[in-house]
Amino acid sequence: MNILFYLTTMAIYTCINGILTLGLNMQFGLAGILNLAFIVLVAVGAYCTGIAALPPAPAAGAVHYIGGFGWAFPWDLLFGMLVTVAFGCLLGLICFKRIAHWYLALTLSSIGWALLILVSNDANLFNGQTGLIGIPGPWQDQLSPFQYQFVVLAMCVVALAGVFILFSRIEHSPLGRGFRALREDELAAGSLAKNPLRLRMIAFLLGAGAAGLGGGLSAIYFGGWNDSAWQPGETFVILAAVIVGGRGRSLGALLGSVVVMDFLVEGSRFLPEIGGRTDLLPAIQGVAVSIVLIAVLWWRPFGMWPEQKERFPKLRRRPNDFLPAAAPALGGTE
Amino acid sequence: MTDPILRISDLAHAFGGTQAVAGVSFSVPRGAFCGLIGPNGAGKSTLIECVSGVLNSYHGRVMFDGRDITGWPLHRVAGLGLSRSFQVSRMFGRMSVLSNLMAAPPAQIGERLLPSFAGGWRDQEAENVTGAWGMLRRFFIDDVAQNYGNDLSGGQRRLTELSRSLMTCPHMLLLDEPFAGVSPTNRARLAEHLRALQRDDGMTILMIEHRLELVEQLCDNIIVMAEGRIIAEGSMADIRKDAAVVSAYLGDEVVARGA
Numbered sequence: 001m002n003i004l005f006y007l008t009t010m011a012i013y014t015c016i017n018g019i020l021t022l023g024l025n026m027q028f029g030l031a032g033i034l035n036l037a038f039i040v041l042v043a044v045g046a047y048c049t050g051i052a053a054l055p056p057a058p059a060a061g062a063v064h065y066i067g068g069f070g071w072a073f074p075w076d077l078l079f080g081m082l083v084t085v086a087f088g089c090l091l092g093l094i095c096f097k098r099i100a101h102w103y104l105a106l107t108l109s110s111i112g113w114a115l116l117i118l119v120s121n122d123a124n125l126f127n128g129q130t131g132l133i134g135i136p137g138p139w140q141d142q143l144s145p146f147q148y149q150f151v152v153l154a155m156c157v158v159a160l161a162g163v164f165i166l167f168s169r170i171e172h173s174p175l176g177r178g179f180r181a182l183r184e185d186e187l188a189a190g191s192l193a194k195n196p197l198r199l200r201m202i203a204f205l206l207g208a209g210a211a212g213l214g215g216g217l218s219a220i221y222f223g224g225w226n227d228s229a230w231q232p233g234e235t236f237v238i239l240a241a242v243i244v245g246g247r248g249r250s251l252g253a254l255l256g257s258v259v260v261m262d263f264l265v266e267g268s269r270f271l272p273e274i275g276g277r278t279d280l281l282p283a284i285q286g287v288a289v290s291i292v293l294i295a296v297l298w299w300r301p302f303g304m305w306p307e308q309k310e311r312f313p314k315l316r317r318r319p320n321d322f323l324p325a326a327a328p329a330l331g332g333t334e
Numbered sequence: 335m336t337d338p339i340l341r342i343s344d345l346a347h348a349f350g351g352t353q354a355v356a357g358v359s360f361s362v363p364r365g366a367f368c369g370l371i372g373p374n375g376a377g378k379s380t381l382i383e384c385v386s387g388v389l390n391s392y393h394g395r396v397m398f399d400g401r402d403i404t405g406w407p408l409h410r411v412a413g414l415g416l417s418r419s420f421q422v423s424r425m426f427g428r429m430s431v432l433s434n435l436m437a438a439p440p441a442q443i444g445e446r447l448l449p450s451f452a453g454g455w456r457d458q459e460a461e462n463v464t465g466a467w468g469m470l471r472r473f474f475i476d477d478v479a480q481n482y483g484n485d486l487s488g489g490q491r492r493l494t495e496l497s498r499s500l501m502t503c504p505h506m507l508l509l510d511e512p513f514a515g516v517s518p519t520n521r522a523r524l525a526e527h528l529r530a531l532q533r534d535d536g537m538t539i540l541m542i543e544h545r546l547e548l549v550e551q552l553c554d555n556i557i558v559m560a561e562g563r564i565i566a567e568g569s570m571a572d573i574r575k576d577a578a579v580v581s582a583y584l585g586d587e588v589v590a591r592g593a
Contacts, residue, residue, distance in 0.1 A: 169451040174444030181437040184426035192438045193413035309430045312463045
């Protein structure tokens with residue numbers, strides 16, 4: 001039962017990480033928005049799911065939080081997602097109109113740091129470093145912890161499957177092609193009457209929805225929320241997963257999340273301790289991720305399972321030459 | 335030829351203290367092949383950037399197809415049927431040539447959020463693919479249809495960019511040095527493609543070009559710019575007679591040809 005408990009825990013982590021990686025892949029891999037504040041979206045989703053599920057805060061307690069609606073299972077998660085999308089909308093409206101490329105990445109990154117510093121230090125608004133505790137999960141009070149594992153696992157698997165199906169359908173649609181065109185060359189996309197702001201916003205909000213969902217699920221599973229889990233560095237682990245797996249391809253991103261989060265980050269727990277120092281673990285995890293990231297960029301620059309060329313339907317009829325071909329062919333290479 | 339498709343009045347744009355375009359007015363008749371020439375720094379490219387909406391804080395007025403498009407951003411101008419190419423061709427590098435073209439057709443159902451995952455766009459997609467193959471065959475680049483945009487030669491890039499522009503079903507093309515990076519042998523062929531577009535398909539074209547023999551061969555109306563202003567306008571024969579142009583730009587060439 002112990003090993004089964006561990007395995008289900010890992011499966012839950014894998015699903016949640018998969019959802020987050022798919023979300024960042026939609027934003028960065030497809031639409032090219034280097035969102036270094038991705039973890040902020042996850043944190044917003046987790047916090048809002050938490051306050052939707054928790055009962056109202058006691059008036060004179062040590063715990064402060066906004067709201068406390070006491071809503072049952074699907075509604076707290078839905079609320080978390082909606083607020084995350086609304087928050088993403090706000091971020092997008094501030095950032096996308098005038099800022100692009102690396103400046104956008106820097107802006108988002110700065111916003112992320114600023115918000116986390118605010119949240120950790122202002123104890124009155126978000127309860128500082130204590131965060132939320134005792135977030136109730138669905139049927140948690142009626143089940144043993146072991147049975148509850150499977151409830152959460154089922155939720156996570158369904159959520160991951162939903163996000164994956166939705167995102168890979170979009171990836172292979174003309175909308176996905178529009179995202180890729182925007183990523184490759186914004187001016188050229190504009191010259192084809194693509195509205196860059198619209199495309200960027202759609203990709204960003206889809207990613208924000210996934211971030212909110214993943215954040216909400218982890219808040220429910222852990223039963224708590226505090227700022228230590230949402231340090232800005234966490235974004236880079238998810239980003240590494242997207243790059244290692246194959247940016248622009250949902251399946252690749254999932255593979256990347258398994259390789260980076262399960263094999264590298266979780267796997268380094270099983271390494272023998274160096275001189276009995278457990279505090280080295282985060283550094284070792286960072287080193288492992290970095291080495292694999294560099295190796296992948298060196299040998300497979302587009303990821304382990306890279307984006308493929310689009311496949312198009314077979315022609316149903318012979319193409320009429322669009323217009324009469326009056327001119328001879330251009331020679332081959334120059 | 336009295337019906338102008340593009341009318342530019344008093345257009346001016348400055349980069350900081352440099353007046354790149356200083357009050358330019360002209361119109362392009364529907365179906366015409368116009369050439370825009372002038373020495374480096376004359377403001378030709380800046381003019382195109384303003385008209386196409388890449389730059390949109392200029393002064394003056396731009397009318398296209400009877401509508402005031404002054405200050406419109408690039409994607410709205412393109413959506414109205416004024417399609418442009420770039421001085422350095424811009425490919426979607428990590429997309430196949432066919433995907434490059436397929437990004438272009440207007441009003442794609444599958445580009446809206448709901449149909450993109452719910453479906454209902456595949457019939458239109460099949461039609462567009464047929465059109466894209468037809469376009470590739472017309473320009474003899476169907477053999478590189480599955481190559482990445484990054485892997486094309488200079489001439490193939492130009493043709494891909496041109497056919498991608500045409501996939502947007504434009505009413506007019508703005509071409510910024512379409513022959514740059516094309517080898518001399520292929521230049522004549524590309525010129526033949528452009529001529530066929532205007533002559534057989536009634537496309538209106540405004541082209542910036544440095545090589546006067548190409549401009550003379552293709553364009554029926556030529557606008558000469560220098561230092562941000564128009565200094566002459568007319569046929570190549572008219573322009574040759576113009577003393578201002580000869581001194582500003584054509585001097586050596588005209589003398590060399592003994593005109």
